[in-house]
Amino acid sequence: MPFKYDIRKFESLHERLPQFAEITGQLVEALGLEKTGGRGPKAEPASDRVIRDYVRRRVLSPTLRGSGSDERGFYGFRHLVEFLAARVLLNDGWPLDKIAQHNIGAGTDELLALIPGQPEENEALALARSFRRDARRLDQRHNEQGALFSRGPADAPPQTVAAAQPPEFSDRIAVAARRRAELPMLMRQISGDGSPPAVRNGVTFEFGDRLTLIIDRERLRNITVSEADAIGRAISAALIDYPNLTRGKDPK
Amino acid sequence: MQVELQLCPRKGALLLGHDNLLEVLVRAVGPQPPSDAPVKKALNLTLVIDKSGSMSGQPLDEAKRCAAAIIDRLGPSDYISVVAYDDQVELVWPAQTVTSTASVKDAVSRIREGGMTALHDGWAAGAEQAALNVGKAGVSRVLLLSDGGANKGLTDPAAIASQCAQLAAKGIGTSTYGLGQGFNEDLMLAMAKSGRGNGYYGQTAADLMGPFQQEFDLLQALYATNLQLTLSAAPGVKLQVANDLEHSHGAWRLPDLAYGAEAWAVVRLSLAKSVVASGEASPLRLLEASLSFEAQDGAHAIGPISLALPALPVAAHVALAEDETVARRAQEVRFAELQRDAADAARKEDWSRVDEVLQTARTEAEGNEWLSASMQSLERYARMRDRQQFAKEASFKSQRMMTRLSAADEFMEFSASFEATRPSFLRRRQEEGKSDQKKD
Numbered sequence: 196m197p198f199k200y201d202i203r204k205f206e207s208l209h210e211r212l213p214q215f216a217e218i219t220g221q222l223v224e225a226l227g228l229e230k231t232g233g234r235g236p237k238a239e240p241a242s243d244r245v246i247r248d249y250v251r252r253r254v255l256s257p258t259l260r261g262s263g264s265d266e267r268g269f270y271g272f273r274h275l276v277e278f279l280a281a282r283v284l285l286n287d288g289w290p291l292d293k294i295a296q297h298n299i300g301a302g303t304d305e306l307l308a309l310i311p312g313q314p315e316e317n318e319a320l321a322l323a324r325s326f327r328r329d330a331r332r333l334d335q336r337h338n339e340q341g342a343l344f345s346r347g348p349a350d351a352p353p354q355t356v357a358a359a360q361p362p363e364f365s366d367r368i369a370v371a372a373r374r375r376a377e378l379p380m381l382m383r384q385i386s387g388d389g390s391p392p393a394v395r396n397g398v399t400f401e402f403g404d405r406l407t408l409i410i411d412r413e414r415l416r417n418i419t420v421s422e423a424d425a426i427g428r429a430i431s432a433a434l435i436d437y438p439n440l441t442r443g444k445d446p447k
Numbered sequence: 448m449q450v451e452l453q454l455c456p457r458k459g460a461l462l463l464g465h466d467n468l469l470e471v472l473v474r475a476v477g478p479q480p481p482s483d484a485p486v487k488k489a490l491n492l493t494l495v496i497d498k499s500g501s502m503s504g505q506p507l508d509e510a511k512r513c514a515a516a517i518i519d520r521l522g523p524s525d526y527i528s529v530v531a532y533d534d535q536v537e538l539v540w541p542a543q544t545v546t547s548t549a550s551v552k553d554a555v556s557r558i559r560e561g562g563m564t565a566l567h568d569g570w571a572a573g574a575e576q577a578a579l580n581v582g583k584a585g586v587s588r589v590l591l592l593s594d595g596g597a598n599k600g601l602t603d604p605a606a607i608a609s610q611c612a613q614l615a616a617k618g619i620g621t622s623t624y625g626l627g628q629g630f631n632e633d634l635m636l637a638m639a640k641s642g643r644g645n646g647y648y649g650q651t652a653a654d655l656m657g658p659f660q661q662e663f664d665l666l667q668a669l670y671a672t673n674l675q676l677t678l679s680a681a682p683g684v685k686l687q688v689a690n691d692l693e694h695s696h697g698a699w700r701l702p703d704l705a706y707g708a709e710a711w712a713v714v715r716l717s718l719a720k721s722v723v724a725s726g727e728a729s730p731l732r733l734l735e736a737s738l739s740f741e742a743q744d745g746a747h748a749i750g751p752i753s754l755a756l757p758a759l760p761v762a763a764h765v766a767l768a769e770d771e772t773v774a775r776r777a778q779e780v781r782f783a784e785l786q787r788d789a790a791d792a793a794r795k796e797d798w799s800r801v802d803e804v805l806q807t808a809r810t811e812a813e814g815n816e817w818l819s820a821s822m823q824s825l826e827r828y829a830r831m832r833d834r835q836q837f838a839k840e841a842s843f844k845s846q847r848m849m850t851r852l853s854a855a856d857e858f859m860e861f862s863a864s865f866e867a868t869r870p871s872f873l874r875r876r877q878e879e880g881k882s883d884q885k886k887d
Binding site for chain 2: 322324329333
């Protein structure tokens with residue numbers, strides 16, 4: 196995975212809403228996070244309105260306060276990471292309230308790990324971060340148990356879906372979300388554009404152990420006798436002319 | 448330039464027709480420092496400083512002074528990060544190369560004391576900082592200082608030690624510094640042992656500087672790491688490695704090796720008399736050893752080398768002189784085993800058992816000036832029935848004797864003033880928890 200979209204270079208980000216929306220929009224595009232298919236509806240592009248809405252829904256943290264009498268908020272690196280991680284999860288079909296719940300409880304590094312195109316962690320770093328993540332979860336469990344104990348079981352709040360799931364489950368679905376989000380960028384590397392891979396349903400014919408033939412199911416449905424005959428002759432010609440077809444390179 | 452692997456028997460022959468117990472010293476001798484180029488590999492250090500309430504005042508001031516001394520010795524190619532912790536973790540200085548020691552020291556000087564001791568959180572945060580640059584430096588290590596036990600977050604010593612071992616396997620060691628009487632020596636020693644680092648302690652804050660300098664000197668002089676010793680006894684020969692070394696995948700892990708130093712282990716071989724029924728004519732094969740290690744120029748493997756000895760009748764066997772060095776190291780290891788037993792007894796407040804073990808240790812130490820000198824503090828703490836101090840000194844001394852590097856030219860005699868002329872990591876100390884300068 197290339198490092199050219201490493202968003203850590205925005206670590207000192209401190210911008211007003213319009214500039215933040217512009218940067219965010221550019222990064223969504225650069226990281227291939229515009230939805231091109233798959234589950235759920237297409238997310239709206241980053242804009243002042245969308246960002247304000249995300250803050251209101253707690254998908255993004257509250258804005259940073261300005262100094263003195265300036266009460267307009269600023270947006271920093273954490274907001275950027277929250278937005279991009281939210282976009283990954285949104286593209287993956289997560290509802291915004293669940294994303295908010297996820298973002299609030301996650302460390303910045305955990306959110307960064309969701310975003311495609313970031314430098315891969317070395318093994319030691321991944322291990323050290325997993326120790327810290329596990330420790331945070333242990334603390335959260337202790338705090339929750341303490342809170343439940345102090346309130347008494349009768350008025351314990353109902354557990355949300357995310358809270359009821361074991362942390363390993365959350366990890367797995369988050370990893371799956373990241374993998375899916377990487378697809379446009381990887382396709383760009385492989386094929387030159389970010390279009391998703393073509394999916395075809397094929398029918399396989401096995402002629403003993405001599406020949407395996409895969410034909411597109413739709414084409415097979417409408418195939419004519421003359422087309423089938425032409426395919427058969429093309430196979431014959433190709434087999435006979437095999438040395439020329441491989442330009443003299445005999446595959447091992 | 449290479450490591451030399453040697454097998455040195457305590458006696459040069461077996462006793463014919465008798466059961467035999469033979470001690471063999473396995474020595475991995477490092478090369479002398481090269482004269483044409485400075486011995487310097489980039490260090491990647493994270494200082495993790497306990498700033499819990501109990502550290503307020505002189506202990507925290509002294510910890511900061513030690514940190515500043517370490518920072519002062521770093522060069523522009525080294526990486527440093529500083530983490531302070533109480534019940535919260537504070538990233539005092541994120542991992543980066545040392546461009547300005549003054550800036551790092553200034554950040555350290557601003558550390559203020561706080562609340563409880565989330566030791567594991569602090570260590571894990573330090574580990575994360577070290578991991579950021581693990582591939583860029585020759586040695587990566589977390590140096591953890593605490594005056595207490597882990598009382599917040601993950602507190603299970605076995606679980607924490609297991610994480611230290613996992614991190615060490617990824618190239619980041621952990622060395623620990625216990626301060627005062629309240630820290631958990633089992634936890635700190637287990638972290639250091641599992642983390643493939645070193646465990647130190649200081650009775651007072653002023654005793655901490657020496658161990659910090661010692662670790663730094665060692666890291667700067669390291670020649671080889673990840674020394675894996677494989678031993679194979681001949682049929683009919685039983686072997687036991689006497690030193691308390693990590694043993695996994697069929698290999699014993701020797702301490703990291705510095706230039707001009709020797710890592711070693713005492714191996715006890717036992718043979719039934721039926722196995723030593725012959726051997727006058729041709730030597731009996733006893734032991735094979737191989738060593739693998741990593742140096743700056745890559746991975747290396749030595750051996751196997753083998754040890755074969757003749758079997759001699761009683762008179763000839765008695766006439767053979769013992770190898771003094773082997774006898775002395777074997778004596779050290781037995782002394783270390785006794786100290787470990789005594790520490791366990793002290794923790795249970797079983798002072799009659801402590802006295803009994805010390806009596807045996809006193810006999811064991813006869814003729815060995817260093818061991819005799821080491822007895823003094825142990826006997827003093829035992830007389831005072833000072834459980835904390837006795838258990839700490841005995842535990843750390845035992846661990847040190849089991850895993851220490853020795854100078855290639857170490858003398859039988861012990862003199863504190865002469866030891867002071869050696870590199871700090873090769874010095875034999877009278878008392879582990881006290882600075883050599885301020886013995887009472």
